[in-house]
Amino acid sequence: MDHMTDDLHARLRTDRPHSARVWNYLLGGKDNYPVDSELGDVILTTFPEFAAVARLQRRFLARAVGFLVREAGIRQFLDIGTGLPTADNTHELAQRIAPESRIVYVDNDPLVLTHAQALLTSSPEGVCAYVDADVRDPARILAEAAGTLDFDRPVALTMMGIMGQISDADRPADLVADLLSGLPSGSYLALSDGTNTNEALNRAVAAYNQQSVHTYHLRSPQEIGSFFTGLDLVAPGVVSSPAWRPDPSQPSETAAEVAFCGVARKP
Numbered sequence: 497m498d499h500m501t502d503d504l505h506a507r508l509r510t511d512r513p514h515s516a517r518v519w520n521y522l523l524g525g526k527d528n529y530p531v532d533s534e535l536g537d538v539i540l541t542t543f544p545e546f547a548a549v550a551r552l553q554r555r556f557l558a559r560a561v562g563f564l565v566r567e568a569g570i571r572q573f574l575d576i577g578t579g580l581p582t583a584d585n586t587h588e589l590a591q592r593i594a595p596e597s598r599i600v601y602v603d604n605d606p607l608v609l610t611h612a613q614a615l616l617t618s619s620p621e622g623v624c625a626y627v628d629a630d631v632r633d634p635a636r637i638l639a640e641a642a643g644t645l646d647f648d649r650p651v652a653l654t655m656m657g658i659m660g661q662i663s664d665a666d667r668p669a670d671l672v673a674d675l676l677s678g679l680p681s682g683s684y685l686a687l688s689d690g691t692n693t694n695e696a697l698n699r700a701v702a703a704y705n706q707q708s709v710h711t712y713h714l715r716s717p718q719e720i721g722s723f724f725t726g727l728d729l730v731a732p733g734v735v736s737s738p739a740w741r742p743d744p745s746q747p748s749e750t751a752a753e754v755a756f757c758g759v760a761r762k763p
């Protein structure tokens with residue numbers, strides 16, 4: 497093992513659950529360790545609808561990217577808290593409609609880093625890049641993304657299930673504002689996160705927080721709405737994820753309304 501591999505191995509911490517790996521398990525993926533699936537099962541025992549909620553979140557990503565490319569004319573994406581590669585990653589969704597789309601993925605999980613090649617399968621007309629960075633370092637993210645994205649043209653900042661990873665002490669709204677401050681007028685924010693409105697989910701997340709390397713911070717729908725302050729929300733505003741521009745061609749599935757989302761334009 498060379499030094500880098502040693503370092504990566506230490507960061508992987510296969511003895512403690514990680515957010516990206518537990519999420520992968522809940523989505524039915526195989527890129528996780530027994531500690532992750534065991535905690536995933538605790539979550540599913542406490543709040544059985546969680547797997548459906550995870551799938552609904554991915555479907556919101558697909559609809560939001562579809563709207564951004566088709567209706568808003570966006571061709572550049574900065575996707576923060578990407579997660580492990582799965583079906584319909586952001587670049588696949590965007591490039592299926594506009595092959596010239598350029599995507600920068602950002603995550604700080606070491607396993608996501610080792611799987612990043614699967615996120616870098618850009619169409620020849622477009623570009624994909626991966627930045628191993630923490631969302632709490634917006635200046636570094638913007639500096640590295642500038643190597644791939646043209647910040648004189650609009651960018652969609654996609655933040656799905658990532659602000660919940662950030663405690664109030666780390667000022668999540670300021671992080672969103674700092675990232676948006678680097679993007680030009682006409683850029684967009686698409687964001688979704690879990691809400692604190694369901695007792696069983698609150699208990700499931702409390703169990704997760706006791707065991708995981710990370711903690712998740714469920715917020716009220718109003719707090720999730722406040723991430724869009726200063727932006728022009730597109731209809732229907734900040735709503736429960738399945739209610740955001742439903743697409744009859746997607747599989748129909750219902751679950752408790754425990755994730756809120758929105759898409760908004762920077763004036």
Ligand SMILES: C[S@@+](CC[C@H](N)C(=O)[O-])C[C@H]1O[C@@H](n2cnc3c(N)ncnc32)[C@H](O)[C@@H]1O
Nearest residue numbers: 516519577578579603604605630631656657661
């Ligand atoms: C719940 S998953 C969501 C994945 C994907 N966006 C989706 O919606 O399917 C949260 C992701 O955020 C990443 N993450 C957690 N804390 C982070 C941080 N401080 N900086 C960057 N990424 C982080 C995790 O590694 C994980 O991949």
